[in-house]
Amino acid sequence: MPPSDTAAERTLGIMLVSASAAFFALTGVLTKSIHADPLTITCWRGFVGSILITFYVLWRRRRRSGGRESLRLGWRGWLLAVEGALASIAFIAAFKFTYVANVAIIYATAPFIAALLAFILVREPFRMQTLAAAAVSLCGVAIMVGSGFGTGHLLGDGLALLMTAGGALYMIMVRAFRDTPVVWAGAVSAFLLFLLGWFVTDPLAVSARDAMLLATFGATFAMASILWTEGSRLIPAPESGLLGSAEVPFAILFAFLFLAEIPPAASMIGGAIVLCAVFAHAGRDWVLARRSAIDG
Template identity: 85%
Template sequence: MTDSLDSTDTLAHGAADPVAERTLGIVLVSASAVAFALTGVLTKSIHADPLTITCWRGFFGSILITFYVLWRRRRSGGRESLRLGWRGWLLAVEGAAASIAFISAFKFTYVANVAVIYATSPFIAALLAFLLVREKFRLQTMLAAAVSLCGVAIMVGGGLGSGHLFGDGLALLMTTGSALYMIMVRAFRDSPVVWAGAVSAFLLFVLGWFVTDPLAVSTRDMVLLATFGCSFALASILWTEGSRLIPAAESGLLGSAEVPFAILFALLFLGEIPPMASIIGGAIVLCAVFAHAGRDWMKAKSAGP
């Protein structure tokens, strides 16, 4: 998901009621989780190959996110720089690579598998942060990571011989890439993260334009591709605005709702029922994720404003 711009201006700027502001934040972040959860259904519903999908998703998404960034910049009086620098470009390239793996994974395995494996990204990020920058690894995070790893092992093990192992591998690769992206965002605090996301999406459009035949898509697929790009941009914008209004722990907890929504949408729109190994492994991972996020939320709540 997209981190917020470094700006103190919010949609609820000047609001006198903190309760109303918090409620708006909860609604926006929850809505972003629902929009992000459509990724699996849309990817599987489009007949085009993964690179063509990322091409058009990047095209429509980059345009809308660019309009949003320019709108934010105008509201802030031009204080927000659009200069990427090498750090911003590194974020854009790394994000583009993770997106390709993300979209491709849905083509080769169950939506539930990709969604659940992706849910472990905070734990992988914590592990990578410990290994790369010696960031403190909390005991509760270590325990939750160990439990979620067991769940992923059960899920991936159930895919052996079923033809879904490649997709599960892509999901693990994408999750590792996303975890690395989280670390880079924290390390490159001065970089315009949302703008880097727009550039990343446009890079995917350029790549797809030269290595695939993006115009060789049906009218049906083009409509779905435009919808996909718009939902991606909408989810990013909702998350950016909503996460400004509520604590980070609460944003993380609400964002975790993306996983069950993705599985539910796959069941409702695709009739996709994952095998028992995926259900058991997924349940273990979700318990670890929600317990970890819930504990952080309770701790932040007890600490007060």
């Protein structure tokens, strides 16, 4: 492939993954702006998101294999779908009970938790660089969560931690189940959320304003998933991870612009510590990958 084509693909990949981070960052603002309960929100997000992601999967399947690529999930795919649905419920609920910044920053530690779980479950080597970054980020999270005692935000911080652990486990499962159609499992996961919400809550008992925001939420969720899938194919994994970390500052910025939400000092201090650890870790991986590519 000519160098100009490679550069163009890399630029496109950077733009797509960056846009994906911005769409993902809207989750907190939309959740807090909708008056419905978390299950109703996940129901609508699952309904709209599953439809749009299914269209994308079928389009890509036809483009890549003429419609011959299997969509069979198997037990691994169903496990991914169920685990992803449970993590999504905790994710949405967390925003209802704490600051957007807290949820976004706690979730930024997911790669470190994934590394720890991979070491425990499958004995995957744990790099000293990752261990150091995880220790630093843990201090930041402790400051944030500790500030929630007696303020009513502790439940939300706890749900954010639970969601982060679920997200980390999902990352490990995606790596382990390499032959599983992950994006299709995501669509099924979203549809499971729709079914759960439909039978447990009354998703039609929402205002016209909330219905519009819920539809927007489902569309942004689908767009974020699709953009990340397409963009991550065009750039190295370390670069994709670094750009994906931009979701955190985006989320904090959107919460300030649209909700006028300013987290307390403890959250800002703890968040700054976590972000330094996350960006330093991701940045070092990116530098090493670039150096390896140049040397190679």
